[in-house]
Amino acid sequence: MMKKIVIVNPFGIGDFIFSTPLIEILKKSFPDLFLGYVCNRRVSELIATNPHLDKIFIYEKDEYRNAWRRSKTEWLRKISALLGSIRKERFDIAMDLSLNYQNSMLLKLLGVRRRIGLNYRNRNKFLTDRIDIEGFSDKHVIDYYLDVLKPLNIDVKRYEIIPRVYAADSDLEFADRLLSERGLVGGDIVIGMVPGCGESWGADAKYRRWDSENFARLADMLIEKYDAKIILLGNAHERDICSSIEKVMKNSVINYCGETSLGQFLGILKMCQLVITNDGGPLHMAIGLGVKTVSVFGPVDETVYGPYNDVSDHAVLSRKDLSCRPCYRKFKYKKCENRICLDSITVEEALTASEQMICR
Numbered sequence: 001m002m003k004k005i006v007i008v009n010p011f012g013i014g015d016f017i018f019s020t021p022l023i024e025i026l027k028k029s030f031p032d033l034f035l036g037y038v039c040n041r042r043v044s045e046l047i048a049t050n051p052h053l054d055k056i057f058i059y060e061k062d063e064y065r066n067a068w069r070r071s072k073t074e075w076l077r078k079i080s081a082l083l084g085s086i087r088k089e090r091f092d093i094a095m096d097l098s099l100n101y102q103n104s105m106l107l108k109l110l111g112v113r114r115r116i117g118l119n120y121r122n123r124n125k126f127l128t129d130r131i132d133i134e135g136f137s138d139k140h141v142i143d144y145y146l147d148v149l150k151p152l153n154i155d156v157k158r159y160e161i162i163p164r165v166y167a168a169d170s171d172l173e174f175a176d177r178l179l180s181e182r183g184l185v186g187g188d189i190v191i192g193m194v195p196g197c198g199e200s201w202g203a204d205a206k207y208r209r210w211d212s213e214n215f216a217r218l219a220d221m222l223i224e225k226y227d228a229k230i231i232l233l234g235n236a237h238e239r240d241i242c243s244s245i246e247k248v249m250k251n252s253v254i255n256y257c258g259e260t261s262l263g264q265f266l267g268i269l270k271m272c273q274l275v276i277t278n279d280g281g282p283l284h285m286a287i288g289l290g291v292k293t294v295s296v297f298g299p300v301d302e303t304v305y306g307p308y309n310d311v312s313d314h315a316v317l318s319r320k321d322l323s324c325r326p327c328y329r330k331f332k333y334k335k336c337e338n339r340i341c342l343d344s345i346t347v348e349e350a351l352t353a354s355e356q357m358i359c360r
Helices: 013-018 020-029 041-047 061-070 072-088 101-108 141-152 169-181 198-210 212-226 237-246 262-271 282-290 349-358
Strands: 004-008 034-038 053-058 095-096 112-122 129-131 190-194 229-232 274-278 292-296 312-316
Touching: 004 020, 004 061, 004 101, 013 020, 013 041, 013 282, 013 292, 020 141, 034 041, 041 053, 041 262, 053 072, 061 072, 061 101, 061 229, 072 274, 095 101, 101 112, 112 141, 129 141, 169 262, 190 212, 190 262, 212 229, 212 237, 212 349, 229 237, 262 282, 274 282, 274 349, 292 349
Parallel strands: 004 034, 004 095, 034 053, 095 112, 112 129, 190 229, 190 274, 274 292, 292 312
Antiparallel strands: none
């Protein structure tokens, strides 16, 4: 009989990409597996191209909150439709990565008999198989996610563990047209720069971002030394950051920040020889596409949230010599106003790392 498993992961882009090795190993372990995935709406566009997933269930928390404010009847109709669609599939097993007892409680009510998940600080009593954690701190998030395979006696050492992302053909065609229209040819060194990231941190996002003037100086150096073609990228909320970089630069760049869908963003990343970015979703999108990266890590620990294992094509700039770092530990951020972990990373260091990736 076909086995049916659903993964619950309501978090952001990086967290979905961290779960892609889990997805792949499940499919390889159970060739006839029907695999579902519960995610938020933004991530669903990225998930849609994953060839190993059979069904996606979208849970966007803000949409349900807004429905509740407008009408309790509307909220009830909306949540009932979601839960009904999950119940209809009659899943045998749920893998709950949400760290939230409400999700495993709902899965129990929906009749999913086996509920395997991460039990954060012993808060998730509705799991049947608990993997106890105090936070993500001593190994990579990917390894925490793979731990949910242990109750199924799946030996992950048998498999190649690589986070993967897939760009749709239409988005690759879009990126190809964009580069052609801007006069870029096959021999050009195309570098994507994503100077934003960290939007989920709200007002504290600035503590994850290397200074925009540093990105501007680095872009000018790469243009002048390698005749590199720089594309500034980001979402609509990061337009001001990219515009400020473009204004202070001596050379011209392609500013496509806020002008793409998530899929088109993915297509452009795939066309780049190198992506330079702060830590966050775009970094992991580039890694998942097999694109070389240079990333800047400030308060976040790159051994937990950075490139996974084989880092030969991924240079990380961080301050390992600071005793106060990382100041983001176990899902909590201890705010530091001096930003020394970011501000002490020089443009020259970033240039050296970029050159190593270009010449590799």
